[in-house]
Amino acid sequence: MKFIGKEESGSLILTMELQKGVLVPCLEGETVTAFILRVLNLSREQMEKEVQTLILNNGCVDEPEVRQLITGDTLVLSGAMPGLVGAMLRSNSPIKAMRTTISETSSGRDESVPEGMIRLKLFNTVLTDHKRDLVNCGFYIDEEGR
Amino acid sequence: MDKILRVRMSSKPEYSVEEVGDYAGIGGRALTSKVIFTEVPPLCHPLGPENKLVIAPGLMSGSAAAISGRLSVGCKSPLTGTIKESNAGGQAAQVLARIGYAAIILEGESPEGKLYTLVVKKDSVEIVPADDIKGLNNYAAVEKLVAKYGDKCAYMSIGTAGERKMANSSIAVTDMELRPTRHCGRGGVGAVMASKGIKALVLDDAGCSVRKPVNDEAFKAANKEFIAGIKKHAVSGQGLPAYGTNVLSNVINEAGGFPTNNFTKGQFDKVHNISGETQAETETSRGGLATHGCHRGCVIQCSGTYVDKEGNYVTKQPEYETVWAHGANCGIDDLDAIARMDRMDDDFGLDTIEMGATIGVAMEAGLCEFGDVEGAIKLVQEVGDGTPLGRILGSGAAVTAKTFGIERAPVVKGQAMPAYDPRPIQGIGVTYATTPMGADHTAGYAIATNILKVGGFVDPLKPQGQIELSRNLQIATAAIDSTGMCLFIAFPILDQPETFNAFVDLINAFHGLSLTADDVTALGKNILTWEREFNKRAGFTKEHDRLPMYFKRERLAPHDAIFDVTDEELDQVFNW
Numbered sequence: 001m002k003f004i005g006k007e008e009s010g011s012l013i014l015t016m017e018l019q020k021g022v023l024v025p026c027l028e029g030e031t032v033t034a035f036i037l038r039v040l041n042l043s044r045e046q047m048e049k050e051v052q053t054l055i056l057n058n059g060c061v062d063e064p065e066v067r068q069l070i071t072g073d074t075l076v077l078s079g080a081m082p083g084l085v086g087a088m089l090r091s092n093s094p095i096k097a098m099r100t101t102i103s104e105t106s107s108g109r110d111e112s113v114p115e116g117m118i119r120l121k122l123f124n125t126v127l128t129d130h131k132r133d134l135v136n137c138g139f140y141i142d143e144e145g146r
Numbered sequence: 147m148d149k150i151l152r153v154r155m156s157s158k159p160e161y162s163v164e165e166v167g168d169y170a171g172i173g174g175r176a177l178t179s180k181v182i183f184t185e186v187p188p189l190c191h192p193l194g195p196e197n198k199l200v201i202a203p204g205l206m207s208g209s210a211a212a213i214s215g216r217l218s219v220g221c222k223s224p225l226t227g228t229i230k231e232s233n234a235g236g237q238a239a240q241v242l243a244r245i246g247y248a249a250i251i252l253e254g255e256s257p258e259g260k261l262y263t264l265v266v267k268k269d270s271v272e273i274v275p276a277d278d279i280k281g282l283n284n285y286a287a288v289e290k291l292v293a294k295y296g297d298k299c300a301y302m303s304i305g306t307a308g309e310r311k312m313a314n315s316s317i318a319v320t321d322m323e324l325r326p327t328r329h330c331g332r333g334g335v336g337a338v339m340a341s342k343g344i345k346a347l348v349l350d351d352a353g354c355s356v357r358k359p360v361n362d363e364a365f366k367a368a369n370k371e372f373i374a375g376i377k378k379h380a381v382s383g384q385g386l387p388a389y390g391t392n393v394l395s396n397v398i399n400e401a402g403g404f405p406t407n408n409f410t411k412g413q414f415d416k417v418h419n420i421s422g423e424t425q426a427e428t429e430t431s432r433g434g435l436a437t438h439g440c441h442r443g444c445v446i447q448c449s450g451t452y453v454d455k456e457g458n459y460v461t462k463q464p465e466y467e468t469v470w471a472h473g474a475n476c477g478i479d480d481l482d483a484i485a486r487m488d489r490m491d492d493d494f495g496l497d498t499i500e501m502g503a504t505i506g507v508a509m510e511a512g513l514c515e516f517g518d519v520e521g522a523i524k525l526v527q528e529v530g531d532g533t534p535l536g537r538i539l540g541s542g543a544a545v546t547a548k549t550f551g552i553e554r555a556p557v558v559k560g561q562a563m564p565a566y567d568p569r570p571i572q573g574i575g576v577t578y579a580t581t582p583m584g585a586d587h588t589a590g591y592a593i594a595t596n597i598l599k600v601g602g603f604v605d606p607l608k609p610q611g612q613i614e615l616s617r618n619l620q621i622a623t624a625a626i627d628s629t630g631m632c633l634f635i636a637f638p639i640l641d642q643p644e645t646f647n648a649f650v651d652l653i654n655a656f657h658g659l660s661l662t663a664d665d666v667t668a669l670g671k672n673i674l675t676w677e678r679e680f681n682k683r684a685g686f687t688k689e690h691d692r693l694p695m696y697f698k699r700e701r702l703a704p705h706d707a708i709f710d711v712t713d714e715e716l717d718q719v720f721n722w
Contacts, residue, residue: 015427019396019418052380058402058704076400080380082448082634083466084590084619085566085574086394089401095619098573098612101707102401123396125384127423 001114001140014131021074021119023140028116032056032064036077039120039137040130051126053078054091057109059102062092072109073118079125147173147208147248147357151271155254155343159262159273166248173205175231175627176673177249178220182229183676185251188683192224192334193311193341195255201242201302201347202250204630208243208357210365211652212373213632215239215441217319222684223333225313225500225542226560226584229680231627232335235440236319236328237300238347239630242266244354256343261309265295265348276345281306283493283530284318284326287346292324295348301326303346305495308336310532312540314500315340318492321440327462328440331497332586333561334542360658368651373445375645379638386448386634387437391466392422394565399474402704403570405563406474407516408506409556412567412702416479420469425481426450433457446634452485461489464498467587470565471502476509477516487526494530496540501526503543503562511550559584559690569697569707573612576711580691580719581620582677588633590619612711617719621670628669629653671722678720688717 001023004014026035032054036047054061055076061067069075081089088099110119120139122130150169153161168184169177178200190196199221206214217239223230242250245268256262261280265272278294279287283305291301301320308315315336318326330336359365377383385393395417398404402412418424426436434453439446440462450463464472464484472478472487491498505522508514514521528536538549543562547555556563561584568575574587581589626633631649638645654661681690697709 015423016418019421019423049380053397055397055400058400060401076397078397079385080637081394081397082381082386082391082637083394084577084587085398085403085571086381087637088571088573089397095573095615098576098615099401099571100612101572101705102403102570121396121400123400123421123423124389124393125380128388 002143003138003140004135005138006136014135015127017141018122018127018131018134021121022134023113023117024120024134024137025116026069026118030069032061032067032069032075035069035075036064040077040133050079050129051077052080052090055089060089060091060096060099062096064091069118070109071115071117072111072113074110074121075118076121076123077126078123081124147203147243147246149246149248151247151250151266153250153252153264153273155252155256157257159256159343161271161273163271169248173207173248173628174202174216174218174630175220175233175624176669177202177628178218178231179229179673179676181249181251182220182222183680186222188222188680189685190222192222192227192338197222197338197341199252199335199338199342200249202248203239203243205628206653206656207239207630209359209656210356210443211369211631211656212376212443212445213635214630215443216627216630216632217242217330218627219317219330219335221335221338223335223584224311224337225334227684228559228582228584228686229677230333230335230583232330232332233627234319234328234330235444235632236321237441238302238319238349240441240443241300241349241351243357244351245349246354250347252339252342252344255341260343261345262343263291263346263348264344265350267350268353279345281309284495285493288318288320288324288326291346291348295350297324298350298352300349301346302349304336304339305493306532307495307529307540308340309345310537310540311337311340312529312537313337313545314497314504314540314542316495316497318495321462322442325462327492329492329495329497331499333584336495359656361655364651364655368648368655371648372645372652375638375642375648376445376635379641379645381637382446382634386446389422389426389436390448390450390463392425392464392469394466395421395469396423398566401570402702403567404470404474405556405565405567407477408475408510408554409563409567410554412570413704414474414479417474419479420473420481420484422466425463425469428481429453429463436463438463444632446632448634454482460485461492464488467565468498468502471499472505472522475502475506476522478519478522480519483519483523487523490523490526490530496529499564500542500562501529503556504539504546507543507547507552507555508539508550510554511546511552554696555694557585558693559686561585567702568693569702569709570705572709572711573615575693575697575709576612576616576716576719577620579693579716580616582674582681588623590616590623613715613718617722620674621667623670624673625666625670628673674720691716
């Protein structure tokens, strides 16, 4: 693993790595909401406005305040998405009945992730707006290209 | 917009200008579908003289209302055999509406091989031989037309795919830069235009002014509020302008609904190489544009300009559907190759969704390997060259699958599915199966259902069936498709009640109406009723409202999902 911190400045490299997923420590028993507030340095109101699409292990998260993170989880954070399906994928979407198959975490966790870490992916405006926040917080990437 | 131009094609083409009559008060999809329902024999051959091609701007097109430049084209489709409404952005809707036409209706047929250019101006109509542009693809044809008629007009044209009457041929509409990049893509409308003997339309609004609202002050106030609502919303004001529709690739892939290698997988492991985020960064780093409008008056600006490594223009920013169709669906992770195929599609006049889906089928048939960039480009070129193989591919995914003995043809009513696998995302499968248009993601796109209260309020706190949601979405979408407004207005309308109110006020102030939600519901239901009744008379039954059987049998990772909405449930979608 390679640590990426404040000194990293390559924009395109960061854009690609954050889409592929980087390794970030999570606290024991930490909920999705608590993780987001801590890592992205957001208030609850900002989170509700800016991070409207939450996907955990390929399933949509509708209860981020309850859902706890575990080693090996893959968490995706994104702004609101366009399109009918984009609208469906929003956390607590009014049309979430149209995606019941993916409303629960249904895939296995990434067993290659070290203890105490999750894989985090940032998309859309969350990537643009919070790339530097995450760099300031620090994260790890797989040394060999995945 | 108080008149209709009827053009009767024959060995002696002629035209007449008539009052809108029974078609008064409707526009866009409502108008095209009502004309086809009323005037076209449902059992006619789509390329025969009995079919008609209707070109209609929306109710708000040509006005100062923001984002009102969608153009609808309707006919009986040669791809599906159903009624068809195919729409596009670009400049044509605004210009045609300002000239004063609610619709142009092309009738009859031209003697084989004879092609014309239809020139429509404020006070004149000309039908002139198109010998100068016959056999040219869209970019070259438009370049010649601009040289002849000037840079103030809007142009519509067909490429060689249309001239060859391929079932996957589109009608191109020029954008602000006079490039043929906006397409009425779905359903083979280009072939119908060719069958009428029309190669191109020149729309010249010299001497015309912007359409005036009945209540000017109220209109201005509503438009201001409407624009502010669009700009402040996270989707229409931030995500779409920054990344375009391709911002969806990553998240749909993450949800396991990104069809890959001809719908055999739900995730593409190289998606980050073709995502909207990477595409935007690639464009801006090369000197292209990641934020650009497809017509004047657009305040969302979800398009862009894709340039090569030397900064030379290649094509407009490929849409999500295009990036998926030519990318993940074919196992290709090369943005430059995808942009090149997008340019070829626009030039030959092809629907990118159908073309990409067709190549996916061809790859499964062994014509080349998944991920083979040059092989994919060669297949598109075959279509452009009109070779025997190209003519098969140009007939769409269903015909290609049948030709090569492939079961896995991702189509409904002969039309290829767009970029969302219906197994993990079953709600969109309901819309694919039941829309009168054949598989179409935009048929149930208008997510304003809660605020419109179309067909009943959907309580966000209670689970409600995807059947009811699909029904409501299809009704709302049909209504919005009639206004000429871009469907992306649905996002601020969904989330911001004041923006929805501004939208209704805008329409009412412009036309001097007092529309209610019930009126919107009634319009949407009327449109769907006309369309379904046409299809019924054309021989379509409820058994056609189904997904291919393999979607019920082949499980898709990572959710191990099959499409398990029952036939009985599907049959309830239009039971209102």
